[in-house]
Amino acid sequence: MTKNLFFLMAVAALLSSCGNRQGDSAANIGKSHARLDSDLMTPEVLWQMGRVSDIQVSPDGQEVLYGVSYYSVPDNKGNRDLFVVRTDGGETRQLSSTPESEQAATWSADGKKIYFLSAAEGSMQLWEMTREGKNRRRLTDFDKDIEAYAFSPDGSRLLFVSQVKYGQSVQDIYPDLDKSSGRIINDLMYKHWDEWVETVPHPFVADFRDGRLENVRDLLEGEPYESPMKPFGGIEQLAWSPDGKTVAYTCRKKTGLEYAVSTNSDIYLCHVEEGFRTENLTPGMGGYDTNPVFSPSGRYLAFSSMAREGYESDKNRLMVLDLQTGDMTDYTASFDQEASSLAWSQDDSRIYFVSVWHGCTHVYELTVATGQIRQVTRGVYDFDNALPAGDCLVALRHSMSRPNEVIRIDPASGEMTSLTHENDEIFDQLATGRVEERWVETTDHRQMLVWVIYPPHFDPARKYPALLFCEGGPQSPVSQFWSYRWNFQLMAANGYIIVAPNRRGLPGFGQEWLEQISGDYGGQNMKDYLSAIDALSAEPYVDEDRLGCVGASYGGFSVYWLAGNHEKRFKAFIAHSGIFNLEQQYVETEEMWFVNWDLGGAYWEKDNAVARRSYANSPHRFIDKWDTPILCIHGEKDYRILASQGMSAFNAAKLRGLDAQLLVFPDENHWILKPQNAILWQRTYFAWLDKYLKK
Numbered sequence: 227m228t229k230n231l232f233f234l235m236a237v238a239a240l241l242s243s244c245g246n247r248q249g250d251s252a253a254n255i256g257k258s259h260a261r262l263d264s265d266l267m268t269p270e271v272l273w274q275m276g277r278v279s280d281i282q283v284s285p286d287g288q289e290v291l292y293g294v295s296y297y298s299v300p301d302n303k304g305n306r307d308l309f310v311v312r313t314d315g316g317e318t319r320q321l322s323s324t325p326e327s328e329q330a331a332t333w334s335a336d337g338k339k340i341y342f343l344s345a346a347e348g349s350m351q352l353w354e355m356t357r358e359g360k361n362r363r364r365l366t367d368f369d370k371d372i373e374a375y376a377f378s379p380d381g382s383r384l385l386f387v388s389q390v391k392y393g394q395s396v397q398d399i400y401p402d403l404d405k406s407s408g409r410i411i412n413d414l415m416y417k418h419w420d421e422w423v424e425t426v427p428h429p430f431v432a433d434f435r436d437g438r439l440e441n442v443r444d445l446l447e448g449e450p451y452e453s454p455m456k457p458f459g460g461i462e463q464l465a466w467s468p469d470g471k472t473v474a475y476t477c478r479k480k481t482g483l484e485y486a487v488s489t490n491s492d493i494y495l496c497h498v499e500e501g502f503r504t505e506n507l508t509p510g511m512g513g514y515d516t517n518p519v520f521s522p523s524g525r526y527l528a529f530s531s532m533a534r535e536g537y538e539s540d541k542n543r544l545m546v547l548d549l550q551t552g553d554m555t556d557y558t559a560s561f562d563q564e565a566s567s568l569a570w571s572q573d574d575s576r577i578y579f580v581s582v583w584h585g586c587t588h589v590y591e592l593t594v595a596t597g598q599i600r601q602v603t604r605g606v607y608d609f610d611n612a613l614p615a616g617d618c619l620v621a622l623r624h625s626m627s628r629p630n631e632v633i634r635i636d637p638a639s640g641e642m643t644s645l646t647h648e649n650d651e652i653f654d655q656l657a658t659g660r661v662e663e664r665w666v667e668t669t670d671h672r673q674m675l676v677w678v679i680y681p682p683h684f685d686p687a688r689k690y691p692a693l694l695f696c697e698g699g700p701q702s703p704v705s706q707f708w709s710y711r712w713n714f715q716l717m718a719a720n721g722y723i724i725v726a727p728n729r730r731g732l733p734g735f736g737q738e739w740l741e742q743i744s745g746d747y748g749g750q751n752m753k754d755y756l757s758a759i760d761a762l763s764a765e766p767y768v769d770e771d772r773l774g775c776v777g778a779s780y781g782g783f784s785v786y787w788l789a790g791n792h793e794k795r796f797k798a799f800i801a802h803s804g805i806f807n808l809e810q811q812y813v814e815t816e817e818m819w820f821v822n823w824d825l826g827g828a829y830w831e832k833d834n835a836v837a838r839r840s841y842a843n844s845p846h847r848f849i850d851k852w853d854t855p856i857l858c859i860h861g862e863k864d865y866r867i868l869a870s871q872g873m874s875a876f877n878a879a880k881l882r883g884l885d886a887q888l889l890v891f892p893d894e895n896h897w898i899l900k901p902q903n904a905i906l907w908q909r910t911y912f913a914w915l916d917k918y919l920k921k
Contacts, residue, residue: 253325255298255305258652265657266682267719269908272710273297273901276648278622278630280330285337287616288313290632291321293331294648299901308342308359311645313615313634318646321359328353330374330461335381341365343372352384354437365437373427374454374461377434378470383498384434385464385473389425392450413482418816419457420863420895426452429464429475431498445475445496445504453477455491455516465518471499474507474518474527486818490535493518493527507547513540517566521574525550526594528568528577536819537744539701541737542566544579544592557592561599562736565590567611578602578612578619578637582703582734585663585675589621591637603640606661608706609633620645624708626679627658627715657682659718666727666761669753675735676758677704679714679724689769691919692723694759694796696777696784697732700743700751700824704728711898711907712778720912721920722774725762729754745826745836747808748787748843755784759795771797772919776911778802779867779896783845786875789856790848798918799856800911803867803896806875808844814868849878855885857914859907861894887914 258274277295284291289310297304306327311318322328326346333340337357344353347364350371355362366372368388375386396406409422416423428446432439446453453475454463463476478491492508493515508515513532520527527547532540544558544565557577558565565579577592587608591600602619603609610622612635619635623642632646662678681690695714697704704726714724728735730751731743743751763770775796777785782804789799805811809829812821822828826836856879860872869890879886889910891903898907 254307254323255296255301255303255325256307256323257294257296260652260655262652262655265655267656267658267713267716269716269905270299271652271656272713272716272908273299273904275629275652275710277710278632278646278648281611281613281620281622281632282332283313283613283615283620284333285335287614290615290620290645291331291333291340292632292646293328295327297901299905302900302902304901308340309646310357311632313618313620313645315634315643315645319359321355332375332377335377335379341375341377343375345371352386363437366439368439368442374464376461376464376466378466379468380470382434383470384432384439385466386430386432387427387454387461387464388430390428390444392423392426395424414486414818415482415816417865419865420861421457421865423456426450427454427456427459429453429473431473431496431502443502445473445502446477449479450481451477451479459516462517465520467520468522468524472497474520474529476516476518483818486816487822488535489514489532489538489819491515493529513537514542515545517568519568519570521570522572523574526570526574528570530566530568531556537823538817538820539699539733539740541740544568544577546577546594555597557594557597557599564733565592569611569613571614578614580609580611582608582705584734585677585703585705585728586734587703587705589619589635601640602637603635603642605642606663606706608708625706626661626677626708628653629708629710657719658715660684661714664761666758668730668750668757670750672739674754674757675728676761677714677724677726677728678762679718679726681718681721681723684767686767688767689772690721690723690767691772691774691915692725692759692762692768693717693915694755694773694775695724695726696755696775696781696788697726697729698777698779698781700731700747700780700783701733701740703732703734705734711904716908720915722915723762723768725758727754727758729758744824745840747783747824747840748791752784752787752791755788756792756795763795770795772921774798774800774915774919776800776802776915777804779804782867782872785856786845787843787848789854790845790851792854794853796854798915799854800859800914801856801872801875802859803861803864804858804871804875805845805867806871806878807846808841810846810871810874811867814870816865846874846878849882852879852882852884855914855918857887857889857910859889859891859910861891861896861898863893863895866896 260274282291293306295306308321308328309318329343331342339354341354352366370388373387432442465474473496497503512535515531518529531543531545534540542564543556547554563581567580569578589602589612607623607625612619612621621633622630623633624630634643659680659682664676665673666676668674733740773796782801785799785801786806825840827834829841831837858872858876860869862869876888898904
């Protein structure tokens with residue numbers, strides 16, 4: 227139940243799970259050049275698309291380096307290749323085409339070389355090649371995998387991330403039990419997201435001479451903390467100062483129970499040339515402080531900050547620290563939106579960032595001297611980021627109708643030009659459904675944005691089945707996201723009208739709208755869901771006798787809750803990784819700050835009115851009212867919401883005499899990442915809906 231979907235982390239996890247492939251370039255998984263039999267999207271077509279990610283601007287601002295991930299469903303594998311395109315347009319140039327994935331590619335300081343991570347020779351190490359993609363060679367031979375890295379501005383030092391051992395194993399305590407698989411656990415946070423916590427990531431700094439690492443130093447040597455922070459933190463949580471003398475890093479210096487109940491991370495500054503002396507730049511700031519970004523002059527440090535400890539979905543503020551005076555400014559104090567993916571202009575005068583508002587995530591510009599914030603881009607899109615590149619910006623842009631492409635933006639006018647066309651060949655053969663913005667009145671007379679996605683070749687004279695989509699998070703936006711699993715265009719291509727409300731608890735409508743959901747899981751946001759589906763089912767082209775309800779994570783909770791409170795509106799339910807029993811969830815999940823904040827506390831706190839209301843609205847308490855077929859899906863490596871929740875819901879439904887189905891993936895987590903598992907997910911999903919919603 228994380229606030230954001232971390233696409234890059236999902237890609238990296240999937241590609242690394244594929245292992246090392248042997249063979250020549252003929253075995254490389256590359257672009258499919260698919261010739262389609264129909265103009266309707268299918269799960270198989272979705273997995274033939276190239277997935278564009280991780281843009282990096284060359285030092286001269288003239289080229290953009292990026293990666294594209296391709297997948298083979300028969301081989302159940304993925305691969306990532308590197309490409310370059312000029313910022314002024316033109317043909318893309320492919321730099322790599324190998325059976326091994328190239329990850330985390332960056333430019334050298336002089337722009338003549340490209341660095342990247344590859345496990346081509348066993349472990350994940352740093353490699354280099356020329357700007358033209360030639361003369362590949364391995365640079366490092368570190369004794370563990372290198373997971374992320376950043377060169378100092380002059381290229382003389384390497385900052386990198388690698389895992390170090392955490393705690394004692396059974397074999398450390400009892401060496402004679404060398405074959406025991408047991409774990410002795412004495413504190414919380416013994417597992418996180420999808421792994422047992424036996425290692426933690428640490429940042430290392432080393433001198434880099436002639437392709438060799440020398441004088442390697444662990445910045446957290448002897449400390450049991452993590453930096454970057456699990457489960458999703460990457461190199462964006464660490465940064466070199468422009469003079470190469472200091473490293474800023476993000477760390478929550480807590481372990482066990484203290485870690486599990488707190489979101490209080492800080493930004494630390496390590497003086498590399500002063501004996502690695504370290505200072506805390508954000509003492510007394512209670513929530514997440516993350517993602518430090520130095521200004522080009524080195525005078526300022528921008529970072530993201532949440533004010534309240536224990537609230538992972540608090541407003542992400544744009545903070546700037548003057549490293550000369552010590553003054554700190556919140557530039558979003560009067561901006562009722564979040565700010566993320568910060569990037570400085572070359573002259574320190576502006577910061578570009580992205581922020582969601584009314585169901586779209588756009589690029590904004592902050593003028594540092596005046597504090598003025600201006601929206602740069604417009605349209606029905608989401609942007610991942612925006613990076614200065616000479617006189618323009620480059621960004622990744624997607625929508626509900628198209629996946630990521632690299633975009634050039636004129637920062638003055640907001641005019642946009644697509645630099646890449648990775649999936650045009652496929653979309654030229656596809657018909658896509660219309661995406662409509664609609665505003666629906668809620669039960670408390672507020673206006674709620676609802677996205678409606680219509681089937682391709684929509685005929686208003688027909689009647690269509692409709693699906694209510696319940697968003698997860700619970701505080702993540704229903705903006706113009708593109709998903710390779712919860713794909714609205716794929717659902718529409720299967721003949722369904724999709725109803726996707728920005729119900730209470732979602733960002734992009736101000737803090738009051740966002741925060742209403744905390745402590746009110748079974749309250750107003752559930753009424754918002756029903757307002758949305760009722761408004762659409764009143765349309766003549768929607769068959770109100772063929773309505774379904776689907777969702778994942780908090781959306782799965784919503785499905786389970788609505789299953790007992792829908793007053794016979796729906797004919798089929800699907801819940802993926804949902805919470806069925808809130809009391810069970812409180813003592814099963816790993817990040818305790820989440821349930822403490824959102825549910826109000828523990829279920830045994832008899833005098834806690836918020837908690838009592840939360841647990842009284844647990845879906846399992848309404849099982850006596852379940853009367854509709856339900857499909858429950860879960861991954862057994864999901865340690866955020868354990869698979870026991872899905873199994874409990876399925877068992878309860880069967881015991882109630884309902885038609886129910888359970889789809890379990892022993893090797894998947896909160897997401898479904900492997901190609902064949904994803905295809906199975908889609909086939910099972912649509913088979914269940916078609917069984918009950920199609921005549």
